[in-house]
Structure formats: structure tokens, C-alpha cells
Amino acid sequence: MFGSLFGRFNQGNVFPDSKITASAAIGIVVLIVVVLSLITITRRWKWLWNEWLTTTNHKKIGVMYIIVAIVMLLRGASDAAMVRLQQATSVGVHHGFMSASMFQQVVSAHGTIMIFFAAMGLMFGLINLVLPLQIGTRDVAFPFVNATSFWLFAAGALLINVSLGLGDFSGAGWLAYPPLSELKYSPTTGVDYWIWSLQIAGIGSLMSGINFITTIMKERARGMSLMKMPLFSWSVLGSMLLVAFAFPILTVTLTLLALDRTLGMHFFTAGGGGNAMMYVNLIWAWGHPEVYILVLPAFGIFSEVVSTFSSKRLFGYKSMVWAIMAITVLSYSVWLHHFFTMGASSNVNAVFGIATMLIAIPTGVKIFNWLFTMYRGRIRFASPMIWFMGFVFLFTMGGVAGVLLAVPAIDFQLHNSLFLVAHFHTMIVSGVLFGYFAGLTYWFPKVFGYRLNERLGKYAAYLWIVGFVLAFGPLYILGLMGATRRLDHYSAATGWHVMFIAAGIGGAVIACGIGVQIIQVIYSYLKRDSTRDITGDPWNARSLEWSTASPAPFYNFAALPVVSSRDAFWEMKHAKKRPEIPELEPLHLPKNTPAGLFIATFAFLFGFGMIWHLWWLALIGVLGIIMTVLIRVTSGEHEETISVKQLKEVEASLTNWRDYA
Amino acid sequence: MSEVETAVITKVTRQTEQHEADNKTLFGFWVYLMTDCVLFASLFATFAVLHSNTFGGPTAHSLFSLPYALAETLILLVSSFTCGLMILSAQNKAKRLVLIWLGITFILGAAFLTLEIREFSDFVSRGDSWRRSGFLSSYFTLVATHGLHITMGLLWILTMGYQVLKRGLTRITIRQLTLMSLFWHFLDLIWIFIFSVVYLISGGLNI
Secondary structure, X not given: OXXXXXXXXXXXXXXXXXXXXXXXXXXXXXHHHHHXXXXXXXXXXXXXXXXXXXXXXXXXXXXXXXXXXXXXXXXXXXXXXXXXXXHHHOEOOOOOOOOHHHHHHHHHHHHHHHHHHHHXXXXXXXHHHHHHXXXXXXXXXXXXXXXXXXXXXXXXXXXXXXXXOOOXXXXXXXXXXXXXXXXXXXXXXXXXXXXXXXXXXXXXXXXXXXXXXXXXXXXXXXXXXXXXXXXXXXXXXXXXXHXXXXXXXXXXXXXXXXXXXXXXXXXXXXXXXXXXXXXXXXXXXXXXXXXXXXXXXXXXXXXXXXXXXXOOXXXXXXXXXXXXXXXXXXXXXXXXXXXXXXXXXXXXXXXXXXXXXHHXXXXXXXXXXXXXXXXXXXXXXXXXXXXXXXXXXHHHHHHHHHHHHOOHHXXXXXXXXXXXXXXXXXXXXXXXXXXXXXXXXXXXXXXXXXXOOHHHHHHHHHHHHHHHHHHHHHHHHHHHOOOEOOOOOEOHHHOXXXXXXHHHHHHHHHHHHHHHHHHHHHHHHHOHHHOEOOOOOOOOOOOHHHHOOOOOOOOOOOOOOEOXXXXXXXXXXXXXXOOOOOOOOOEXXXXXXXXXXXXXHHHHHHHHHHHOOOHHHHXXXXXXXXXXXXXXXXXXXXXXXXXXXXXXXXXXXXXXXXXXX | OOHHHHHHHXXXXXXXXXXXXXXXXXXXXXXXXXXXXXXXXXXXXHHXXXXXXXXXXXXXXXXXXXXXXXXXXXXXXXXXHHHHHHHHHHHOOOHHHHHHHHHHHHHHHHHHHHHHHHHHHHHHHOOOOOOOOHHHHHHHHHHHHHHHHHHHHHHHHHHHHHHHHHHOOOHHHHHHHHHHHHHHHHHHHHHHHHHHHHHHHHHHOOO
16 A cells, blocks of 8 residues: 555666766766756855746847757757767677667657757747747737746756656667567656656647747748748748648657556557557657758758848748748658558559659759849858758758658668668758858857857867768668668677767767857856847848847847838848837736746656556646646736836847947 | 728728638638547547457446436537527627527536446446556547537636636637537537437447
8 A cells, every 4th residue: 555655666677777878867966966056156046036937028038948948958068979989899799888678768869859859849849039020019929828838848847857767768779669669668657758758748848839830820920921921031930830730640659659658558469459550650740740840940040040141031931932842731741651561562652652742842942942042142151051052062962862761662772771870860960060050150149149250150060060961871881781870789790880880980070069069158158248230130140039138138029020021121221211219109018927837747656656556646647737827827927017218228238230320 | 092091991890800810710610620630539439449358347338327328418418409599699789698608508518428437437436447458548538538629618617607707708708609509519419429329339339
């Protein structure tokens, strides 16, 4: 009776037996203790609480998203480094430094963390930072929901890291296919950590999706019809529509797997009338759109970057919009290409193969439009452009490999091989990650008020591009030679060793790139006085976010802008007659609230309870969430008023392009 | 501009802002309902795939009682009707009527939930629980997810009763009542699909 209070903690093996995992866990705990004591020593708790933890301001939420995402990116990159090291050394009579089961956990953690917590975090961070500014509004449609989304994301990220110190992590791959992920074959806490950290973060993403769709549809500046909206905002609209339609499927899929594991249901079990292929269908019905959820905003960023740094209007605006929407729709019709070998008829495979190839058309349209934008433009090769050049080169190659894989007959040979791994890394790293890096560099001054160091930024981009080719070029070849994914050891007779060593060297070059980026951030911070942006428009850019001061004040625009054309800010700058500064009115902005933080804390407790079968804790979590929501909705006014006098005081301390024009 | 004029203009802009806020919340809620629709669609899909995977256990035909499910359906339909009457009263600012209709809706919703739980416990006591087969797993999950939504709806009705009692029919409470009734009608709609797909097609006609 009493024993059930402790759930799975009774079963022994709570702490990791691997020294690497244990030291990582201890490292994290030490880091947290150091950070907390630093905050206490410098007496920053009150500041942290008022300025950050309870904030509902989209820019601060964006910054917090990016901080969590970068921490998770470093975690995922360490996992990748371990995989590279293992595969470069674990050949023939030599066995690497990881056991087979630990290797599987590391591979699974790498994929899960990079997609859900690094890429999604950077994406939502950038959208939060930029979107409201770009469409000329003061915040998102539902600022409190936005804060809750972020905290749920952070709770999921924390939960996945707890698995380093308590229990283990899933070794069933980044998408945890059953029957391997069922209780019978994965009896420990690993898969449950995977399920609940993704579920909690995923609900946050779903809420963000609804929030940003509403923001774009209802909060645009006066005069900004949809076809006058900047392309980044369009790409966010496409991406968020995908979130709204795809993430509920993920919620269901994860729930069903959890029901199988905790209540003994038979959705995906090998016996009992379950159907494992249904899981694979469901997870990819979410998973394929997810790829486009990540890459569409990156396309949007490149559209802004290319047109700004070519000092030219974007070529083929309308076709770009249609391409985004075509990709949005098509991305739902191709999920089966992830498992051509399921055993569907060749006609079914042919339909999905052709649908997959069709996606190359709108994507090709976008690539050509960017190149035509550069043609005869006045190009400045700032570091966002270097990322773009790397992207065009690598993404096109990876895309061609993708069209190849879309042929079912070829896929039968190459599925589950390193060729596939190389293909999707090309798409995700050069498409998504390079895009986000370009975006971070581009919008950094708008958030922090100074630019990042250009020279170091370029070095980092070159190291990433060269490192990427070195690390993943060999994987294409290894895939063609028959090497499958998730190999912790292979025979020397395969002749793969040289290629794996080359890939390892590529990984080291990428690591140098990451190192340079870290130095870049520190160096730029120290030298911030020399790169301060006093005009609000450091790149001579085109859209509304650059019309306000850098860093943007908490209310974004003292008076909301009125738009009459595309590239609204460009037109504003070059208009013969300067627009008059309209009379200011009092603003109504959302108040700070800790409710989002509380909801996420309870969600964390709920998740932890579900993982360790501490049912009382899970119940506390659920009741806590319900109580917090009830208190929030029944409490009174959630807005505060900024008077014209306060507004004028802040405005007087800012400078923007009007003062320098 | 005189001070009175400024005050009037400020008031008018504030009202426009509030109207836009209502509009925005309604739009956002519709988007949420669409995502919930996708959630149920996924569950319907799993039911469609697994409904004949009885694994030697009971089939849908032998398990379900159509009159029982019809009773549940009628109760929920009537509750949707009373919920509609509640919104009409809210628009007429009839606070007492709003509370009465809220109460009746709550009682009907609770009656529906009780019937559902009785049905579940009946199946479980006969040994036909969610552990029995893939079909029963998908049946319990689909119907219970709807039941969970109904539970949330009941909680929401209670909250709204408290809000209307405490604050009366303000702009904000009317907005919340509107959202709540949307939610309730949505659940009714989902139930119509459950009744048709689970009880009628799968249970009654024994396909």
C-alpha cells in the first residue's frame, strides 16, 4: 500500500550506471546551483521575477525561447559529437566508449532534442521577436497564452534533461516506433520521458500555433492586406497553420502510446489486436508537416535577408506566397514516403512518390526567386548572406537527394541507411538551422540594440558550411555502401572506417564553428558600444520592424503604423513627404502574470508523476493546472494603461531613423 | 479640443479596442475548436482502423445497446438546446434566466456523463475493459475523450454560474458565455459523429 506512493522508484536502478551520463547529470545540477547562487548573490531575484519570469511581452518571451533553445542545441550537439566519436572508433575488435544501449539512447536524445527543443525553440523565439513588430502591432493576440506556451516548452525541456540523472532515456529512436517502444520491449522510464516531455512541449506549440494564426489574421497594421504582408509573416502563417492541423495528431499519438504503456491498452502492441503500422502512419501524419513547420519560417527569413542585402524588392512576391501555400497544403499529402516499405501496394507508393516530387516545384520556385532577387542587386555579403549562400548550395543538393528517395524503388534500397540520414540532415541543418542563424544575426540589433561581430559571424558560417560537407558527404557515400543508421559498431571488413573518420573530422570542424559563435556573442557583447544601432535600421531594410528604435521599446510603436504598400518601411523612408508623427494616445498593455509559470510547473509535476507512476503527484499536477486556470479567468482586469505622459518620456529617450533621415 | 471631447474620443477608441478584443477571442477560439476537431478526427481514424480487431473479445454488435446510446444522444441534444436558450437570455440581459438555463444545461450534461460512466463500468465489470482488445482500447479512448471534454464543459458551466452571480452580465461574462456555448455545441456535434460511427454503423449494422 505504502509502496505505491513511490511508484517506479521502488524498482531500483534509479540512478544512471554510465559514468558519462552520471557526470552530465552532476554537471547540470552544478550549473543550476551556480546560476541560482549567482542570482541570489547579486540580488537579482526580484528583477528576474518582474522583468522575465512573469512577463507577457513577446520580445522577452522570444529571448527566453532562444536561450532555452541554444542550451538544448548545445546538449543535442554534444550528443552528436558522441555519436561521431563512437562511429569513428568502434570498428572491428575495437569497441567504442559507449555501450550499445547507451548509444541508442544518445542517438534518440539527439534527434528528439534537436527537433523539439532546439529547432522548435529557435523558431518560436524568432517568431515571437519579430512577427508582432513586422506586422505593426504591440503584442501577440493572447499574450498570457503566449507566456504559458513558452513555459510549457521550458518544462518539457527540463523534463527531458531530468532523464540524465533519474532513470534512463528512450533508446527507441527519435520517433519511438512500436512495438519496440511498448512496455514489453522498453520496460524502463526511457520512453515515458520521451512521451511526456514531448507532450508538454507539444501542447505549448499547439497553443502558440493558434495564437500566431489569430495574431496574423486579426492584428495587422491598418492597410496591411494579406498581399502586402512581408514574406516572413506569410511563412509564419503557413507554418502555424501546419502547427494547428498537425500537432493535435501528435497529441493523440503520444497519448495512445502512453495509454498502451500505462493502462495496458492495445493500440500499437504486437498482440491483443493492436496495429503498430497505425502508429507509424499517425506519427508521420504529424512528422512530415513538422519538417515544413520548421523550414517555412527559415524560407521567410531568407526572403527578408536576400531582399535587404541585395537592396532590391523581392523578385516574384506573389509566386513566393503561392509557393508557401502550396507547400503548406502538399506537405499533408506525402507522409507515406517515410515508410514505402510498409507493404502498401505499388500504386499507393506511386501516388505518394509523385506527390513528394511535386513539392520540389514550389521549393524550386522559391530558390529561383531568391537568385533572381540577387541578380543585378547591390549585394552586401554580410554574414546572413553567407548563411544564405551555404543554404542555397547545400539545400539544393539535399533536395535532389530527396527527389531521388521519393522514387519508391530506390527508397527500398536506401531507407534506414545513412544516405537517408545525410539527406534529412542536409535539409534540416542547411535549411532550418542556417536560416535561423541568419535570422538571429539579422534581427539581433532590433532586440539588443547592437550588432553581432561580422568577422566572427562569417568565420562561423564558413566553418559550419565546410564542416557540414565534410561530416555529411561521407554519410551519403556510406549509405550507398550499405551502412544503416544507428550503428554502434561495425566490422572492419566493410571498409567504412575511413569514411566514418572523415565524418568525425567534419563534426570537429562544426564544433569549431559553434565555438566561434560562442566567442562571437561574448565578443560582441564586450564591444557593444562600437556597434550600437542608433537609427533602428542598421541594414537599410524594408519592413516595419525597422521603423521603430533598436532595441524596440516594450510597446513596439508609440503610434501604430499605417501601411499602403509592400515593403512598407522602405516606402516610408523614400517617400517625398515625411509622414507626420501622429498624436499619441494612452496604450493598454497586458499586465505581468506568474500564471503561465505556475501552469508549466504543475505540468512538469504531472509529467514527472506519469513517468514514475507517482499517481498522487500527477493528480496534484492536474488539479494545480485547473486551479490556476480558474483563478486566472475569474480574476479581474488583465491590462494596464500607459499614459501619454509616460509614453512621451520613453519616446524622448529613443532615437530612430526619423532623427537621422 | 476640449477635455470633454478628448474624453469622448478616448472612450470611443477604447470601445473599438474592446470590440476588436471580443472579435479576436472569438476567432482564436474557433481556431482552437478546429484543432480539437483534428484531435477527434485522429481518434475516429484509430477507431476505424481497430474496430474489427476484437482479438476474440466482444464485437461492437454484441456490446452496444442502441436504445441506451440513443437516450444519451437525446439528453445531450436537449442540453445543447437549453444552452442556446441561455445565450438568448444573455443577449436579453436576463440574468435569472441565464442562471436557470445554465443550471438545466449542467444537470443534463451531468446526466449524460453519469450514463456514460455507467456504461463504461458495466463493460468493465463484464471483463470487457480497454485491456481486452484493440477495438475496446479505441472505443474507450474515443468515447472517454469526449467524456473528458464534457467534464471540462461542466466545470466551465459552474465557473460561468459563479461569474454571472458575482459580476452579472458584463461584456466579459457574455463573451465567456458565448465561448462556452460554442464549446458545448461543438461537443454535441462530436457526439453525433460518435453516435453514428461507433454505435450506429459499427454497433448496429455490424459491418
